[in-house]
Amino acid sequence: MTDIKLFSVTMIMTNCYLITDKDTGDMAVVDPGERSDALIDEINSADGELKYVILTHGHYDHIGYAKPLADLYGAKIVCGKLTDKFLGDNMLNHSAFHEEFNFEPFSADILLDDGDKFSLGNTEFTYISTPGHTSDSGCYIFDDIILTGDTVFCETYGRTDLPTGSFQDIVQSMKKLAKLSGEYNLLPGHGMMTTLSHERKYNPLMSRV
DSSP: OEEEEEEEETTTTEEEEEEEETTTOOEEEEOOOSOOHHHHHHHHHSSSOEEEEEOSSOOHHHHTTHHHHHHHHTOEEEEETTHHHHHTOTTTSSGGGOTTOOOOOOOOSEEEOTTOEEEETTEEEEEEEOOSSSTTOEEEEETTEEEEETTEETTEEOOOOSTTOOHHHHHHHHHHHHTSSSOOEEEESSSOOEEHHHHHHHOTTTTTO
């Protein structure tokens, strides 16, 4: 089981999550779009170790502080294989259009294919590819949680008009999520938490499945 804390970062209020495996104290941070002193204080006050910086996709508001944070604690950066290209291309990750970001391209340490698994302490994570918002977008499933990034928001979905986005792809990704068995709490990249059953009923793309 895990403990999850939310930190809102960047001007567009990106949801950055600190996940702690309760058995071991091992920690992971999801989508650190920029530095958060509150997040760092929380990590420093904990007894465990930051093992991973997990990225749902390669947009600047989700990856902006990933490399400095990983270097600060000796953590490994984890993402889908296609995200690695975004980390090294400031046009793809859109940092080139935001002067306030002094963004140095970097590479991830662990690259995942659809269905790959990894463990944070005693908690198993499964990565699933969910392209649409971007070609590299993915979600992470653990316990009764899905980290959805910018694929699913409460009663809506991520925009598809940016480079590598595809409405056709996000329709298929939403169907993929809707067909998962069981109930999950969905933690999105922006906005409020929701549930898979709520989205199956009220999300315009899931409700048609």
